[in-house]
Amino acid sequence: MAQEPHVIFYDLILPNEPGVVWSPNTCKTRFTLNYKGIPYKTVWLTFFEVHSEIPKLTKSGRKPSVPVIVDKLNGDKVVQDSWEIAKYLDEAYPDTPRLFNNDFGTQLFFYNYATKHIVFQVFKLVLPNLLHGCGDMKEWFITSREAIFGTSLENVRGNPEEQAKILAENLEPIGTVLKEYPYVNGHQASWSDIMLAAYLHLLFSFRPDLFNTLVLNHQKNGKQLNDWWKRMEKLYIKMNLPSESL
């Protein structure tokens, strides 16, 4: 009989888009587990369930969020936050492909760059899709995001054409690196690649048209980004859809 996976991975589902693996934060962990070849079982939660279920696991008083993993091989160790999970898995599973090579500072720098300048731009472009996906959680989503941003979501969204142009510009320095090296950090794949792939996956999931024009056919670095994406698909981007893993 097949062994039950020992890592339980909490991911986010949109009620109106039940077959879509979309969340950029949880995809960082999903791709990490795929890359390392660590078997896992996905537990799908809605936003409301994140708030009711995650505090029962973390018992930390920390704001409920996913990804969270529970590692049954290590005394039901609970780890919250994609960055903490990545570091934990590198240490706990040293025989699997590594994400960090004592280069936490530069990888954290790239993490901050990509979070501010890549995924936030993608978020603005897919906002209508997310709102649709939220279904009856839409009003909650709007109110809670507007409280975070301190302004209306219409303001955050801005002009989609301008936002698309900014995303393409923000991808330029990354494409420049990929002209010289196969991966963001050089010759080896690392956490930075996983994170970038997870962030761009949000665009891929909801706006494949924009993913094609802005990433795969990027005005300056389309070839590099295209080749890199193909490498990523081989390494990490294996999906198990909600219906398959429930």
Ligand SMILES: N[C@@H](CCC(=O)N[C@@H](CS)C(=O)NCC(=O)O)C(=O)O
């Ligand atoms: N820095 C965190 C961010 C986690 C995060 O914001 N996750 C979102 C899902 S994409 C969440 O759980 N949100 C719950 C909420 O907004 O109430 C990480 O990388 O894990």
